[in-house]
Amino acid sequence: MRGLMGGFYRISEWIMRLTAINLLWVICSIPVFFMLLTMLASPEMTTDLLLSSLWMIAILCPFTLIPATAAMYGVARKWVMGDTDVPLFKTYFRCYKENYKQAMLGGLLFLAIGVLLIVCIRFYSSQTNALRWLSFLFISFGVVFIGALLNFFSLIVHFHMKLFQLLKNAFIMTMGQPFTSIGILATNAVIVYISTRYTFLIPFFMGSVSAFVTFWYFYRGFQRLQDKAEKAKEKAGELEEAEEDELNAPTKL
DSSP states (O other): OOHHHHHHHHHHHHHHHHHHHHHHHHHHTHHHHHHHHHHHHOTTOOHHHHHHHHHHHHHHGGGTHHHHHHHHHHHHHHHHTTOTTSOHHHHHHHHHHHHHHHHHHHHHHHHHHHHHHHHHHHHHHTOSSGGGGHHHHHHHHHHHHHHHHHHHHHHHHHOOOOHHHHHHHHHHHHHHOHHHHHHHHHHHHHHHHHHHHSTTHIIIIIHHHHHHHHHHHHHHHHHHHHHHHHHHHHHHHHHHHHHHHHHHSOOOO
8 A cells, every 4th residue: 555545554553553562561560550550649649658659669560560561672673673564462472471580580680779779879869078979970870770771671582691691781782882872761761751741642652662762772773783793803804814815925035
């Protein structure tokens, strides 16, 4: 189908894909979203109740939200790599099952790191001396932490690695590709901002659009690294050939 109607058809297809995967993400993370909705809707929310609710949500995330997000990234990976007609439900739940254990354990480790960062930021920001400036250092670590978490989702669905390799490479890629990381963080910040302004987008588009864009950035950055490695390998091969030619060249008597 071509022309204007073809364009509308392709747009409606993408709306359906993004909505379906986002709804699956919400359903598989229903305890987290239910607690968030209850917390935001409660008129009697106090500071203590808010903190206790946030701790409960944080504890639930590695068992629900993190594996569901990894499965969503698995579908986004198929889309970015050109396989746009994959069966959505089958692909999502296959990715959910395959990556659940690593995603859960990785989520627990990220939770521990996140708690440590929050404690450090709160402690140093409450100081009145020069130590207060250390809070900005830990805030910077927090930004890297968010970028590494997003890269972790892309890595877990794209490579077969052990858990600590995934974690290490997530932080290495975040710090080693600053422009890609800035693009990922900035785009996700815009998506979250728009979704919180227009809350109907959260159950239908926020997660799936974020996963698609993040994996697109990740895959593009990974391809650039591959191209550089191939060029370096070709250059090394050419140098070896030139050295062999020099060694084999006839010498004057």
